[in-house]
Amino acid sequence: MTSIYSPGSPILLPNGARIFNRLVDFLRKQYVRYGFQEVITPTIYKKALWAKSGHLDNYADDMYTVTGTSHLRTEVTEGGEEDEYGLKPMNCPGHCVIFASKKRSYRDLPIRYADFSPLHRNEISGALSGLTRVRRFHQDDGHIFCRPSQIADEISKTLDFVRLTYRVLGMGPYRLVLSTRPEKHIGSEWEWEQAEEALKKALGGSGHRFTINKGDGAFYGPKIDIILEDSDGKEHQTATIQLDFQLPKRFNLEYTAPAPHLEIRGETTEDPELLAEYGPVRPVLIHRAVLGSAERLMALLIERYNGKWPFWLNPRQAIIVTVNDQEPVVKWAHHMHRLFLGLPNESADHQPASHQQPASPTGLAVDFDDSPRTVGAKVAEAMAKGYGLIITVGPRDVAAKTVSVNASALSTGPVDNHGRVGGMERLTMTPEKA
Amino acid sequence: MTSIYSPGSPILLPNGARIFNRLVDFLRKQYVRYGFQEVITPTIYKKALWAKSGHLDNYADDMYTVTGTSHLRTEVTEGGEEDEYGLKPMNCPGHCVIFASKKRSYRDLPIRYADFSPLHRNEISGALSGLTRVRRFHQDDGHIFCRPSQIADEISKTLDFVRLTYRVLGMGPYRLVLSTRPEKHIGSEWEWEQAEEALKKALGGSGHRFTINKGDGAFYGPKIDIILEDSDGKEHQTATIQLDFQLPKRFNLEYTAPAPHLEIRGETTEDPELLAEYGPVRPVLIHRAVLGSAERLMALLIERYNGKWPFWLNPRQAIIVTVNDQEPVVKWAHHMHRLFLGLPNESADHQPASHQQPASPTGLAVDFDDSPRTVGAKVAEAMAKGYGLIITVGPRDVAAKTVSVNASALSTGPVDNHGRVGGMERLTMTPEKA
Numbered sequence: 001m002t003s004i005y006s007p008g009s010p011i012l013l014p015n016g017a018r019i020f021n022r023l024v025d026f027l028r029k030q031y032v033r034y035g036f037q038e039v040i041t042p043t044i045y046k047k048a049l050w051a052k053s054g055h056l057d058n059y060a061d062d063m064y065t066v067t068g069t070s071h072l073r074t075e076v077t078e079g080g081e082e083d084e085y086g087l088k089p090m091n092c093p094g095h096c097v098i099f100a101s102k103k104r105s106y107r108d109l110p111i112r113y114a115d116f117s118p119l120h121r122n123e124i125s126g127a128l129s130g131l132t133r134v135r136r137f138h139q140d141d142g143h144i145f146c147r148p149s150q151i152a153d154e155i156s157k158t159l160d161f162v163r164l165t166y167r168v169l170g171m172g173p174y175r176l177v178l179s180t181r182p183e184k185h186i187g188s189e190w191e192w193e194q195a196e197e198a199l200k201k202a203l204g205g206s207g208h209r210f211t212i213n214k215g216d217g218a219f220y221g222p223k224i225d226i227i228l229e230d231s232d233g234k235e236h237q238t239a240t241i242q243l244d245f246q247l248p249k250r251f252n253l254e255y256t257a258p259a260p261h262l263e264i265r266g267e268t269t270e271d272p273e274l275l276a277e278y279g280p281v282r283p284v285l286i287h288r289a290v291l292g293s294a295e296r297l298m299a300l301l302i303e304r305y306n307g308k309w310p311f312w313l314n315p316r317q318a319i320i321v322t323v324n325d326q327e328p329v330v331k332w333a334h335h336m337h338r339l340f341l342g343l344p345n346e347s348a349d350h351q352p353a354s355h356q357q358p359a360s361p362t363g364l365a366v367d368f369d370d371s372p373r374t375v376g377a378k379v380a381e382a383m384a385k386g387y388g389l390i391i392t393v394g395p396r397d398v399a400a401k402t403v404s405v406n407a408s409a410l411s412t413g414p415v416d417n418h419g420r421v422g423g424m425e426r427l428t429m430t431p432e433k434a
Numbered sequence: 435m436t437s438i439y440s441p442g443s444p445i446l447l448p449n450g451a452r453i454f455n456r457l458v459d460f461l462r463k464q465y466v467r468y469g470f471q472e473v474i475t476p477t478i479y480k481k482a483l484w485a486k487s488g489h490l491d492n493y494a495d496d497m498y499t500v501t502g503t504s505h506l507r508t509e510v511t512e513g514g515e516e517d518e519y520g521l522k523p524m525n526c527p528g529h530c531v532i533f534a535s536k537k538r539s540y541r542d543l544p545i546r547y548a549d550f551s552p553l554h555r556n557e558i559s560g561a562l563s564g565l566t567r568v569r570r571f572h573q574d575d576g577h578i579f580c581r582p583s584q585i586a587d588e589i590s591k592t593l594d595f596v597r598l599t600y601r602v603l604g605m606g607p608y609r610l611v612l613s614t615r616p617e618k619h620i621g622s623e624w625e626w627e628q629a630e631e632a633l634k635k636a637l638g639g640s641g642h643r644f645t646i647n648k649g650d651g652a653f654y655g656p657k658i659d660i661i662l663e664d665s666d667g668k669e670h671q672t673a674t675i676q677l678d679f680q681l682p683k684r685f686n687l688e689y690t691a692p693a694p695h696l697e698i699r700g701e702t703t704e705d706p707e708l709l710a711e712y713g714p715v716r717p718v719l720i721h722r723a724v725l726g727s728a729e730r731l732m733a734l735l736i737e738r739y740n741g742k743w744p745f746w747l748n749p750r751q752a753i754i755v756t757v758n759d760q761e762p763v764v765k766w767a768h769h770m771h772r773l774f775l776g777l778p779n780e781s782a783d784h785q786p787a788s789h790q791q792p793a794s795p796t797g798l799a800v801d802f803d804d805s806p807r808t809v810g811a812k813v814a815e816a817m818a819k820g821y822g823l824i825i826t827v828g829p830r831d832v833a834a835k836t837v838s839v840n841a842s843a844l845s846t847g848p849v850d851n852h853g854r855v856g857g858m859e860r861l862t863m864t865p866e867k868a
């Protein structure tokens with residue numbers, strides 16, 4: 001929902017938050033494989049940071065300024081100026097600050113930081129719309145700090161990650177676009193050539209068709225855009241992979257490596273004399289987001305699935321519906337509800353609090369409907385709402401210690417990522433476990 | 435770490451983020467049991483919201499104001515004023531907006547919203563310190579909207595939740611303090627008496643000692659503070675449970691119920707004539723946080739465990755250390771690393787990307803050290819760093835397909851919440867699985 005009090009900042013209600021958290025959970029699991037480390041970074045940084053990063057010069061129109069509401073708490077800095085903060089539109093400067101906080105060796109690289117922080121960009125209000133044109137959003141943001149020789153491999157892995165993710169989400173097809181050196185640019189011709197070659201090599205190796213937008217790169221580095229096609233054939237730019245020669249310079253980032261003059265060119269040597277020399281080298285920074293804006297991707301998923309969610313993403317995975325409101329039925333239904341949720345028996349709640357054990361639920365989203373309506377009306381409503389499993393409980397179920405499962409609406413989607421459907425069936429078929 | 439660019443906004447590096455995410459994960463699991471629904475809400479709200487909630491009148495000194503950095507994007511509202519936002523110091527007004535967005539019936543209550551949003555409060559800079567006195571923090575915030583008759587039960591459950599959580603975290607003892615009606619207050623004597631009676635009843639039923647701070651409640655409602663004692667006997671106020679008569683009025687919150695005049699007094703009836711009358715009733719709002727500030731609680735945990743973390747919270751659960759840098763040793767060590775992380779075989783990475791399966795890792799934090807140092811030096815460093823399991827791999831392990839596990843530093847803590855140690859031992863003892 002949106003509120004008049006927060007235009008452009010969507011509110012995720014429980015079902016939206018479930019989808020959001022499942023996407024984050026999926027990505028966190030893949031981060032173990034792709035070597036990303038999650039960090040949690042500030043929302044506001046002093047203007048001095050945004051001056052250093054270049055955002056104040058190039059991005060101020062899209063930013064928000066933060067100041068103390070009361071002048072009683074205003075700080076005076078050394079320069080005698082008022083204390084002003086920028087509300088972050090991007091995580092990169094914060095991640096550069098973390099990289100720069102320690103001495104780094106070539107052995108530490110690549111270092112890959114991931115961050116799910118909310119970001120704010122000041123879109124003009126006329127452009128705001130639902131989940132797609134917003135002022136506050138979450139990116140599945142990541143920054144890779146690597147050696148020049150590692151660029152191609154990092155881009156390859158990122159392209160694999162993108163491919164895996166869109167396949168699991170059932171989204172696509174997409175096409176890849178490489179944008180190369182524009183006329184106005186920083187960095188040497190040599191750096192650009194090296195970087196563009198690495199990107200082309202990775203794109204070629206991905207087995208995915210790609211096109212080149214000559215001269216369309218950012219002034220600070222070449223990039224790859226992932227352009228997703230929706231069911232209507234409309235294109236959406238979602239994921240990006242952006243090389244950056246600028247921020248490492250602005251933040252004076254470096255690591256030490258042997259044979260630094262070769263290292264900076266992405267070359268290695270066996271020559272012991274050259275290897276004996278250690279020196280500082282500027283790392284390459286790669287910005288990348290796989291989903292892009294999580295909110296916008298959710299909008300695309302909502303459109304794509306139109307209520308028929310694959311089971312693992314469905315915010316309405318199951319509902320337990322009572323056939324009538326007789327006490328034994330409602331009681332057995334409640335009991336089964338706890339079983340599906342993975343909660344301990346009711347009796348556990350009546351133990352003294354000092355003996356209660358932490359819950360370790362299944363993670364299934366199971367709702368409950370014992371409202372005094374006909375079972376037909378309740379099941380029809382559950383169908384219309386897109387529940388994956390509709391579980392009815394009636395007098396016969398109480399006697400036989402069963403439930404009746406209607407799985408006709410079940411959609412496991414392109415990849416059943418969590419194997420949960422299997423777990424569910426087991427639970428259902430062995431109610432004696434209860 | 436903290437940065438000069440973000441005073442009062444701690445940066446959580448990968449190990450800090452791990453602990454933070456484990457705390458959130460633990461709470462989310464308990465939310466299934468205690469019936470909380472997570473929502474994700476905006477960071478900035480228009481000043482009009484903070485006027486309505488009373489924060490602008492009573493809390494402005496502690497707040498930050500947000501405006502567009504460039505005047506080109508400044509909105510003009512109907513009143514002709516500039517568009518100004520407040521950076522949220524609390525989630526309550528946002529949750530009231532969600533409650534008010536729909537018609538609510540007595541059958542829907544209690545509604546319990548949870549929110550892990552970052553919050554900002556403008557502390558004067560002299561007071562800032564590490565994780566304890568900060569400007570940006572995360573609360574495990576929750577708001578319960580309930581019927582007057584449900585107060586005692588909701589407070590009881592919250593006290594159970596608090597007790598469970600501090601036991602699992604191994605923190606305590608703590609004491610409970612009930613603060614009652616101050617001279618200056620809103621709400622009728624009757625409402626206060628009813629609320630205080632409900633709180634006393636819940637406190638009595640908790641079996642936990644409590645004291646009363648007479649007249650020390652907030653003007654808008656009585657509260658219970660949880661005062662934790664640390665190992666030095668120093669006291670810290672962490673969790674709170676606060677009743678609120680004010681915000682439901684300011685936001686004009688209501689639900690419909692039969693016999694509204696009895697409902698508002700927390701009473702029920704069987705009289706069909708009275709039950710036939712439906713009308714609006716103001717819900718009771720309970721603010722509650724179990725950890726309080728997650729950052730401050732992390733500081734208390736760090737002090738409490740002093741590097742000897744219980745296994746489930748340990749950001750350094752295990753490390754794999756090579757005995758030498760021979761290729762077969764390093765290769766087997768890498769293989770075992772993937773096994774402990776729960777990643778697919780290396781061969782899976784060499785499959786075409788289109789065939790790769792999503793990772794479903796164990797969730798264990800397993801580091802890797804194949805640096806060219808003696809195994810003694812590496813193990814000593816791992817011990818000093820507080821790793822729970824130190825797993826060495828040498829030539830004999832390669833031949834026998836084993837690893838050597840040093841679990842002497844393992845601490846399962848007061849409650850092994852996740853049963854992971856067991857899983858770990860299984861993994862280790864059956865390396866033929868590899």
Ligand SMILES: [Zn+2]
Nearest residue numbers: 090091092287
């Ligand atoms: Zn970036």
Ligand SMILES: [Zn+2]
Nearest residue numbers: 524525526721
């Ligand atoms: Zn609150």
